[in-house]
Amino acid sequence: xxxLPEGMTAAAVQAAVRDRYGQVASTPEQGFTFPVGRxxxxxxxxxxxxxxSLAPDAADAFAGVACPIAQAELAPGETVVDLGCGAGLxxxxxxxxxxxxxxxxxxxxxxxxxxxxxxxxxxxxxxxVDIRLTDGTSLPVDDATADVVIVNGIFNLNPDxxxxxxxxLRVLRPGGRLVTAEIxxxxxxxxxxxxxxDDWFR
Amino acid sequence: xxxxxxxxxxxxxxxxxxxxxxSDAAEFETRGxxxxxxxxxxx
Numbered sequence: 148x149x150x151l152p153e154g155m156t157a158a159a160v161q162a163a164v165r166d167r168y169g170q171v172a173s174t175p176e177q178g179f180t181f182p183v184g185r186x187x188x189x190x191x192x193x194x195x196x197x198x199x200s201l202a203p204d205a206a207d208a209f210a211g212v213a214c215p216i217a218q219a220e221l222a223p224g225e226t227v228v229d230l231g232c233g234a235g236l237x238x239x240x241x242x243x244x245x246x247x248x249x250x251x252x253x254x255x256x257x258x259x260x261x262x263x264x265x266x267x268x269x270x271x272x273x274x275x276v277d278i279r280l281t282d283g284t285s286l287p288v289d290d291a292t293a294d295v296v297i298v299n300g301i302f303n304l305n306p307d308x309x310x311x312x313x314x315x316l317r318v319l320r321p322g323g324r325l326v327t328a329e330i331x332x333x334x335x336x337x338x339x340x341x342x343x344x345d346d347w348f349r
Numbered sequence: 350x351x352x353x354x355x356x357x358x359x360x361x362x363x364x365x366x367x368x369x370x371x372s373d374a375a376e377f378e379t380r381g382x383x384x385x386x387x388x389x390x391x392x
Contacts, residue, residue, distance in 0.1 A: 212381040218359050309351070316352045322390040325353065328383045
């Protein structure tokens with residue numbers, strides 16, 4: 148378990164993150180302290196052709212960190228788990244790359260995001276994309292299922308990174324890859340920062 | 350990253366450029382990074 152400031156619980160952090168990303172799913176245009184949307188997706192490397200070919204559901208509520216799929220070297224036929232799939236942009240991108248013989252399991256713990264990702268997958272006719280609701284702790288995926296696990300900005304929001312990594316290890320097949328885009332600090336936070344839930348989203 | 354091998358820090362992006370809290374991100378030297386790793390083929 149990561150060390151949390153005194154008085155802050157993992158459950159409270161999880162609830163706050165779920166609530167905040169539920170808001171992103173429901174009203175992505177409202178403005179957040181972190182970047183959201185298609186323009187940001189383009190800026191971090193998602194192909195314009197991909198974005199143009201999808202209904203706007205996925206890109207308009209995109210709230211990742213980067214474009215980890217660009218580093219994932221996905222191959223046709225592979226099984227991909229998109230952990231923290233949000234509105235589904237990475238799941239849909241991965242589905243294009245693994246093709247009809249591959250499959251993508253998108254996981255998110257915000258019900259509003261799951262609904263949005265399912266709508267985006269349906270609009271795209273992405274029959275190989277399966278979006279599942281998770282509790283954020285135990286992943287609803289069988290052992291040794293995934294060739295690749297993609298993560299786009301989830302570990303930095305999760306108070307128990309070790310447990311989540313153990314789950315990733317469990318669902319990966321032997322030799323499988325993890326590709327994760329994350330927010331990282333170059334050094335420790337200044338004294339007095341990171342003590343409130345609002346700080347969690349700065 | 351206990352249990353993983355071949356861990357590579359592969360990519361950096363300026364995530365907060367243009368966002369409301371760009372100045373905070375700069376102050377705290379926040380970066381977006383991509384990390385690749387592999388589950389060992391045999392345990």
